[in-house]
Amino acid sequence: MRVLVSGASGLLGLNFCLRFASEHTIEGIVHSHVLKDLPFMVHSEDLSKEKNARTLIEHYKPDLLVHCAALAEIDACEKDPDRARFLNAELPGWLAEECEQHSVKMIHLSTDAVFDGVKDGKYSETDSPHPVSVYAQTKFAGEQAVRQVSSSAFIARVNFYGFSLSGRHSLAEFFLRNLQAGKPMYGFTDMEFSPLYVLDLAETLMKSAEKDLYGLYHVTSPQSQSKYSFGVEIARKWGLNEELISPLSVLEADFLTAPRSQNLVLDPGKLEKALGINLPSQQDGLDRFYMDYEEGLAQRIYNLNKEDG
DSSP: OEEEEESTTSHHHHHHHHHHTTTSEEEEEESSOOBOSOSSEEEEOOTTSHHHHHHHHHHHOOSEEEEOOOOOOHHHHHHOHHHHHIIIIIHHHHHHHHHHHTTOEEEEEEEGGGSOSOSSSOBOTTSOOOOOSHHHHHHHHHHHHHHHHOSSOEEEEEOEEOOOSSSOSSHHHHHHHHHHHTOOEEEETTOEEOOEEHHHHHHHHHHHHHTTOOEEEEESOSOOEEHHHHHHHHHHHHTOOGGGEEEEOGGGOTTOSSOOOSEEOBOOHHHHHHHTOOOOOHHHHHHHHHHHHHTTHHHHHHTTBGGGO
């Protein structure tokens, strides 16, 4: 399969490309990041220009587009809502329209943050979104833009962690780096989420594409935990000092710019039934994350960053 991945220098995009480079023809789209020693082709494209986005599919002729590119920093979106709206809402619609016109399968990545977090229990695909931040609002608008023009796109609401180029693009890396450096940090006791390890997510997305699923799906772990608990579990797995992580309510976190939903727990039952699988538990994901670290994956990813050396 010929697969085109936008945002190929980001956490999910890069890990997806690395995971499937030996099994499929993978090409990645980046904006300005310079990478080295990659097992897949990378092309630089400025997708902030509509013309470039509109010609992407016709130029590269993929069988599948995995659209990961986005402005994903929640507080950055709050500070620059116009840029967030352009990248998170308008761009996905243009790409979806081109994929539909050229009969190209599209996977569009959305977020668990589209919900306001006031529900008691897991959110399903039938629950009505009520995004509370600019990031969440623009990501939900992106979902709607894709659905308006494409009947075949697979829209995945996700939360994930793993190793990134900078070592700073996931919550797991935040905890791990600070713990290894002996630096104190906070963990939110009242923010519940159900993240997947990024390679588990990548494999699940590929299975969904191979089965030609379409429509809206929650692609998360069936289990959840607080962000504080997540940090403590990482400390214990690595044998580091969990007391460096201080419990804190997100309502008391005056260092955050954008509002956050406290319940981010999604129900992946619809996807599990469609694929006939059980998605990984929180412990299963953390075990694989640790094993990949021990086998050198983190350092291999950091070494791909030409800008760091």
